[in-house]
Amino acid sequence: QIQLVQSGPELKKPGESLKISCKASGYTFTDYAMQWVKQAPGKGLQYMGWINTQTGKPTYADDFKERFVFSLETSASTAYLQINNLKNEDTATYFCATGYWGQGTLVTVSS
Amino acid sequence: DIVLTQSPVLAVSLGQRATMSCRASQSVSISSINLMHWYQQKPGQQPKLLIYRASNLASGIPARFSGSGSGTDFTLIIDPVQADDIAAYYCQQSRESPYTFGAGTKLELK
Numbered sequence: 001q002i003q004l005v006q007s008g009p010e011l012k013k014p015g016e017s018l019k020i021s022c023k024a025s026g027y028t029f030t031d032y033a034m035q036w037v038k039q040a041p042g043k044g045l046q047y048m049g050w051i052n053t054q055t056g057k058p059t060y061a062d063d064f065k066e067r068f069v070f071s072l073e074t075s076a077s078t079a080y081l082q083i084n085n086l087k088n089e090d091t092a093t094y095f096c097a098t099g100y101w102g103q104g105t106l107v108t109v110s111s
Numbered sequence: 112d113i114v115l116t117q118s119p120v121l122a123v124s125l126g127q128r129a130t131m132s133c134r135a136s137q138s139v140s141i142s143s144i145n146l147m148h149w150y151q152q153k154p155g156q157q158p159k160l161l162i163y164r165a166s167n168l169a170s171g172i173p174a175r176f177s178g179s180g181s182g183t184d185f186t187l188i189i190d191p192v193q194a195d196d197i198a199a200y201y202c203q204q205s206r207e208s209p210y211t212f213g214a215g216t217k218l219e220l221k
Contacts, residue, residue: 035210037158037212044199044201044212044213044214044215045150045152045158045201045203045212045215046212047203047209047210047211047212049209050208050210059208061208061209062112062209095157095158097157097158099160099163099169100160101157101158101159101160102157103157104157
């Protein structure tokens with residue numbers, strides 16, 4: 001069956017960086033684009049952008065153009081979200097999704 | 112950006128029909144293809160795709176869920192509502208990047 005399995009929770013300090021992984025199985029990885037979605041605590045879903053899994057070309061929503069990087073390791077059917085120079089407001093659960101959704105990765109940024 | 116507007120809360124009795132709306136600030140349809148999708152999210156869980164392209168039931172989703180609409184106005188119906196359906200429901204458009212979400216409708220029991 002189709003599954004997206006994300007890496008575990010992260011606790012980071014402001015200014016640090018992190019990289020979240022999203023490993024896909026049960027389908028051909030390059031058949032579907034991958035989107036990334038942020039959900040702050042108690043809030044709704046915020047679209048971050050998507051990455052073309054055939055070309056590796058990322059597209060970012062305006063709020064996520066500065067410190068966020070989408071990447072792929074196609075041979076491992078894995079997508080990545082890197083967040084640089086973490087800020088308190090990055091505290092959220094981050095999801096990867098193709099239609100099916102990963103379980104989410106909780107990122108907590110606190111000094 | 113396309114703004115999607117959903118009512119924040121809908122209160123419904125078990126066994127009754129729940130009708131949720133999602134209004135877009137501009138058309139999300141191309142020819143006859145309506146690029147609106149619906150997700151269900153229960154507390155502490157990831158969202159789940161319910162309906163894609165306005166009216167197509169996703170795999171494994173019960174037939175009591177249905178979707179309709181075109182252009183700027185879309186509807187998700189749950190009939191009849193069961194206890195397991197208490198959740199937040201989000202619409203998302205894929206007509207134009209960024210593929211925005213609505214703020215969600217929280218389905219509550221009356």
